[in-house]
Amino acid sequence: MFRFFENLVDPYVAYEETDAPPRRLFSFLRDYTRPFRKVFVLAMAVKIVTALTEVGLLWYMGRIVDFLASEDPRAALSDHWIELAAAAVFVLCLRPFIAGLDVALLHNAIVPNLRTLVSWRAHRHILRQPVGWFENDFAGRIANRVMQTPPATSDAAFQLLDAMAFAFTTFLGSVALLSAVDSRLMVPLVLWFLGYLFLLRVSVARVAPAAQAASGARSAVTGRIVDSYANIHSVKLFAHDDREIAYAGEAIENARTALQREMRIITRMDIILTALNGGLIVGLSTLSIWLWYSGAASVGIVAVATAMALRLNNMTYWIMWASTALVQALGTVAEGMETIAQPIGLVDRLGARDLEFREGLIEIRGLRHHYGRGSGGLDAIDLTIQPGEKVGIVGRSGAGKSTLVKLLLRFYDAEAGAIMIDGQDIAQVTQASLRRQIGMVQQETSLLHRSVRDNILYGRPDATEADMIDAAKRAESHDFIESLRDPAGRGGYGAQVGERGVKLSGGQRQRIALARVILKDAPILVLDEATSALDSEVEAVIQNTLYGVMEGKTVIAIAHRLSTIARMDRIVVLEDGRVAEEGTHTQLLAMNGLYARFWERQSGGFIGLEDDTERAAE
Numbered sequence: 001m002f003r004f005f006e007n008l009v010d011p012y013v014a015y016e017e018t019d020a021p022p023r024r025l026f027s028f029l030r031d032y033t034r035p036f037r038k039v040f041v042l043a044m045a046v047k048i049v050t051a052l053t054e055v056g057l058l059w060y061m062g063r064i065v066d067f068l069a070s071e072d073p074r075a076a077l078s079d080h081w082i083e084l085a086a087a088a089v090f091v092l093c094l095r096p097f098i099a100g101l102d103v104a105l106l107h108n109a110i111v112p113n114l115r116t117l118v119s120w121r122a123h124r125h126i127l128r129q130p131v132g133w134f135e136n137d138f139a140g141r142i143a144n145r146v147m148q149t150p151p152a153t154s155d156a157a158f159q160l161l162d163a164m165a166f167a168f169t170t171f172l173g174s175v176a177l178l179s180a181v182d183s184r185l186m187v188p189l190v191l192w193f194l195g196y197l198f199l200l201r202v203s204v205a206r207v208a209p210a211a212q213a214a215s216g217a218r219s220a221v222t223g224r225i226v227d228s229y230a231n232i233h234s235v236k237l238f239a240h241d242d243r244e245i246a247y248a249g250e251a252i253e254n255a256r257t258a259l260q261r262e263m264r265i266i267t268r269m270d271i272i273l274t275a276l277n278g279g280l281i282v283g284l285s286t287l288s289i290w291l292w293y294s295g296a297a298s299v300g301i302v303a304v305a306t307a308m309a310l311r312l313n314n315m316t317y318w319i320m321w322a323s324t325a326l327v328q329a330l331g332t333v334a335e336g337m338e339t340i341a342q343p344i345g346l347v348d349r350l351g352a353r354d355l356e357f358r359e360g361l362i363e364i365r366g367l368r369h370h371y372g373r374g375s376g377g378l379d380a381i382d383l384t385i386q387p388g389e390k391v392g393i394v395g396r397s398g399a400g401k402s403t404l405v406k407l408l409l410r411f412y413d414a415e416a417g418a419i420m421i422d423g424q425d426i427a428q429v430t431q432a433s434l435r436r437q438i439g440m441v442q443q444e445t446s447l448l449h450r451s452v453r454d455n456i457l458y459g460r461p462d463a464t465e466a467d468m469i470d471a472a473k474r475a476e477s478h479d480f481i482e483s484l485r486d487p488a489g490r491g492g493y494g495a496q497v498g499e500r501g502v503k504l505s506g507g508q509r510q511r512i513a514l515a516r517v518i519l520k521d522a523p524i525l526v527l528d529e530a531t532s533a534l535d536s537e538v539e540a541v542i543q544n545t546l547y548g549v550m551e552g553k554t555v556i557a558i559a560h561r562l563s564t565i566a567r568m569d570r571i572v573v574l575e576d577g578r579v580a581e582e583g584t585h586t587q588l589l590a591m592n593g594l595y596a597r598f599w600e601r602q603s604g605g606f607i608g609l610e611d612d613t614e615r616a617a618e
């Protein structure tokens with residue numbers, strides 16, 4: 001039976017992905033809940049029937065009181081035993097059936113599927129954001145918003161369909177019931193309802209921003225805490241546990257203050273509501289007793305009116321709680337939308353075609369990128385890299401080497417200028433096709449918390465086991481992989497590497513990353529300090545492998561250790577985001593410029609700190 005309800009909506013149903021999701025709360029919700037429309041209508045209809053059933057029971061209670069009071073006991077029972085039995089059957093069988101349908105629609109069809117749909121779509125949307133977008137926020141905060149928006153969306157739908165629909169129908173039913181007896185009974189009910197609506201309106205208007213602020217403060221807490229955990233090595237290295245605690249403590253305190261503000265509004269609301277309900281109980285009971293006293297109403301009516309006042313009284317707390325929960329949920333969704341509903345920062349152009357790789361000619365024209373700051377980054381770079389050419393890039397720290405590579409990969413759109421591959425502007429082709437043609441090994445290699453096999457296969461998921469092992473062997477990693485064993489007893493290629501590869505040495509991580517790129521076998525190769533984590537013995541072996549891997553490819557290799565790029569066809573020296581010198585190793589030495597100075601300072605070492613010190617003194 002549950003399966004039927006659980007399968008009423010498919011949360012993974014195909015949908016049109018948009019680059020710019022609606023930025024207004026209700027349009028956003030309408031968009032996400034579109035597949036649920038029919039189920040929502042059904043749930044609403046069943047809820048109305050449920051509420052009417054409850055009002056009907058109240059009415060029937062009044063009827064019982066009336067015939068018990070007006071007839072002698074024997075006659076009352078013999079006259080009414082059939083309807084009493086029917087009422088009993090209704091309460092025992094039909095009412096549980098309707099209530100069952102009601103909760104099954106809400107709990108089994110809507111809540112789990114709506115949560116799943118929102119998580120699924122939100123995560124898909126976020127993953128399409130460019131690298132720069134992630135660099136501008138805490139990973140923890142992004143994750144928190146992706147995690148708290150789905151339950152908040154389903155809570156909002158639940159409260160709307162559950163409490164709101166029920167309350168509204170009950171109120172209308174009560175008005176209808178009392179007006180049928182005596183229209184004067186409607187007066188306290190309508191007055192109370194108007195007061196209640198006013199209170200709800202005022203409270204909701206106050207709770208909404210408070211709830212959004214509280215939710216934002218919670219996300220900030222997660223952001224800070226996750227940042228500490230993610231950088232636990234630095235925290236411990238500098239023995240800054242206390243600072244980190246204080247840093248998180250500040251956000252935790254902000255969250256407390258925000259929650260206190262929200263809770264004060266709720267407490268105030270509760271107190272006013274109790275007073276308002278008191279007015280309803282006293283008003284309705286007094287009026288019905290007066291009507292009975294003046295002969296206009298029966299004892300049954302007094303019983304119904306009083307029971308109704310008590311029932312509405314109980315219900316209002318629930319409704320107030322539900323409306324607060326609804327508003328809190330909407331506040332959380334609104335806060336989540338600050339992340340989830342952001343337009344995709346870097347999209348494929350309309351009608352973009354796949355990059356057609358021919359020979360690997362890279363032309364960089366007037367390339368400028370300052371990360372939106374007006375300075376730093378790259379400044380007017382012109383560079384042509386011939387097909388199959390191997391180019392080394394050197395320069396001081398901050399000269400713009402990594403920026404150049406990030407722009408080549410289109411992690412950012414350049415602020416000015418263009419990069420062409422085989423005559424095609426990379427801004428005009430699809431990002432996926434561009435990145436398929438580029439293999440990259442980075443200085444800071446982070447591996448996924450999966451098995452070694454999965455990490456290497458990331459380069460080419462459809463590769464065979466033999467190809468994968470071959471790539472590992474070429475990257476000098478087969479032997480150490482064979483000896484790996486994780487805490488769960490999985491060994492070799494099946495061993496889990498730990499989050500970001502922390503259970504491996506830096507050199508081992510770099511070799512696995514290299515194997516991944518060897519397996520990918522893309523025609524353009526980017527090496528960003530690809531061997532920086534290796535000891536000199538392994539590096540010598542890997543360098544030979546790398547020269548083999550570079551065969552027939554266009555290569556851009558960034559290095560601080562000049563010995564690793566001295567054999568390149570050409571070396572480009574970057575300085576302050578511009579090309580300062582270029583030529584072969586020998587030509588550059590003969591020029592006696594920047595490169596020659598770097599080389600002189602390096603006895604097999606790095607571009608030294610002294611350069612920066614010297615420069616600062618200039």
Ligand SMILES: Nc1ncnc2c1ncn2[C@@H]1O[C@H](COP(=O)(O)OP(=O)(O)OP(=O)(O)O)[C@@H](O)[C@H]1O
Pocket residue numbers: 135370371376377378395396397398399400401402403404
């Ligand atoms: N995401 C970013 N947002 C803003 N500025 C950035 C960003 N990344 C780099 N920069 C700035 O751009 C300039 C060039 O940085 P880049 O990382 O390209 O230098 P680099 O030559 O690769 O340095 P290194 O050798 O230290 O890796 C620096 O001034 C840096 O502060």
